[in-house]
Amino acid sequence: MAEPAIIVVGAGPAGVRAAEALVAAGVRPIIVDEGRRAGGQIYRRQPDGFTRSHETLYGTEAARARAIHDSFDALADRIDYRPETLIWHISEGQVWTLGPDGEHRAIPYDALILCTGATDRLMPVKGWHRAGTYSLGAAQIALKAQACAIGSEVVFLGSGPLLYLVAQQYVKAGAKVAAVLDTAPFSARFPALPKLLSQPAVLWNGIILTIALRRAGVVVHHGVTPVEIEGDAQDGVSGIVVRTSNGETLRFACDAVGMGHHLRPETQLADLARCDFAFDSSVRQWLPVRDDDGRASVKGVYLGGDGARILGARSAEASGRLAALTALSDLGHPVDQSQQQRLRSAIAGYGRFASGLAQAFPWPVEQAATLPDDAIICRCESVTAGELRAVVNETGACEANRAKAFSRVGMGRCQGRYCGLAAAEVIAAEAGVPVETVGRLRAAAPVKPVPFGSAGKPATQEIVVP
Numbered sequence: 061m062a063e064p065a066i067i068v069v070g071a072g073p074a075g076v077r078a079a080e081a082l083v084a085a086g087v088r089p090i091i092v093d094e095g096r097r098a099g100g101q102i103y104r105r106q107p108d109g110f111t112r113s114h115e116t117l118y119g120t121e122a123a124r125a126r127a128i129h130d131s132f133d134a135l136a137d138r139i140d141y142r143p144e145t146l147i148w149h150i151s152e153g154q155v156w157t158l159g160p161d162g163e164h165r166a167i168p169y170d171a172l173i174l175c176t177g178a179t180d181r182l183m184p185v186k187g188w189h190r191a192g193t194y195s196l197g198a199a200q201i202a203l204k205a206q207a208c209a210i211g212s213e214v215v216f217l218g219s220g221p222l223l224y225l226v227a228q229q230y231v232k233a234g235a236k237v238a239a240v241l242d243t244a245p246f247s248a249r250f251p252a253l254p255k256l257l258s259q260p261a262v263l264w265n266g267i268i269l270t271i272a273l274r275r276a277g278v279v280v281h282h283g284v285t286p287v288e289i290e291g292d293a294q295d296g297v298s299g300i301v302v303r304t305s306n307g308e309t310l311r312f313a314c315d316a317v318g319m320g321h322h323l324r325p326e327t328q329l330a331d332l333a334r335c336d337f338a339f340d341s342s343v344r345q346w347l348p349v350r351d352d353d354g355r356a357s358v359k360g361v362y363l364g365g366d367g368a369r370i371l372g373a374r375s376a377e378a379s380g381r382l383a384a385l386t387a388l389s390d391l392g393h394p395v396d397q398s399q400q401q402r403l404r405s406a407i408a409g410y411g412r413f414a415s416g417l418a419q420a421f422p423w424p425v426e427q428a429a430t431l432p433d434d435a436i437i438c439r440c441e442s443v444t445a446g447e448l449r450a451v452v453n454e455t456g457a458c459e460a461n462r463a464k465a466f467s468r469v470g471m472g473r474c475q476g477r478y479c480g481l482a483a484a485e486v487i488a489a490e491a492g493v494p495v496e497t498v499g500r501l502r503a504a505a506p507v508k509p510v511p512f513g514s515a516g517k518p519a520t521q522e523i524v525v526p
Contacts, residue, residue, distance in 0.1 A: 072100020
């Protein structure tokens, strides 16, 4: 049987385990990754020449990070690895890439396994456009890939496990963390506890993080409402003001803010591949549809890891491997069905835990409705909440893409990755409609900017030889 052409997008936990399963079956996959080295965001590697240990970089996740790195390194001579390569379009059974050499290539595939990971889920705050405001993921990148903090005195704002993980990583690195400000009330954790106990080891790691922050003397507040990130255009962030659950107004001096409310799947490539999406009310997001084995709605496309649904790094390893086994099975390769069943069961368990996290750390929907009119929603295009509300009221545009056409929200460099979810909530609140009726911003190629000089270059048609 001729070897199929299988492309894996992403070299994080899901992509690494997918590649491992393909290689074990005798297939040499193409691994396309935007990163310089494998590991993904959660297990991002430090640059060459840096000597910090895994324990220093990844804390409680050090062993898993090392296992992912070592597993991928062991595959080096049996895969076609293409780092620092952007897939900017998917069309007619091929992916369009831009590599570090500046060349565009069109690569055909028999199976495409999307392990695209996640990006930060952000709720705007007045002043969040000021220099010195970062997403939690960006704060991690600065620490892991550049060995520096985002500021000399940092406040972390948002909710979810990532908030505490990044704060603890900064403390461990010796940075000064002025405060951790959680928008979720502490009481929300108690009803979620039965679901969270489905993964006791993961829950315990979270408890360890909070204990470590307390021992380090970091101020932690729960149930806060952000008021404003203070500062000016010249010097950037100078402080943050929040309102506590009992109505007290607090100000924390800082020169940087890291913010985020858990994560959102990176779904643009699934959209370009014409996969179906469905609204998940538990997380108030549109997610690509996949079956229990990782198949998308489009033949030959498979979904693994957080790029389909945020279930965490452990689940990503399982779902990436399962997606690869499903692709192999669909292409006529024999697979171990008992292994597939074990993977399905593991993913289901992580799903229960994830639903507990969504309950314990809710997305602050009410914050969108109460944003001041002068608060910027879309940082790329400087669209304010007031301008977006005016579009809703003056044009009747209550659908995301129609509102985008009138306001330019989500039309900038990030194509709505960082403002799209919040913009939908603002539209829904102003129009008085359920957020699912607002829909989602559609992806368009190129999914990320490509150099202007390369835009007119014809793509090299790559033929994958079995």
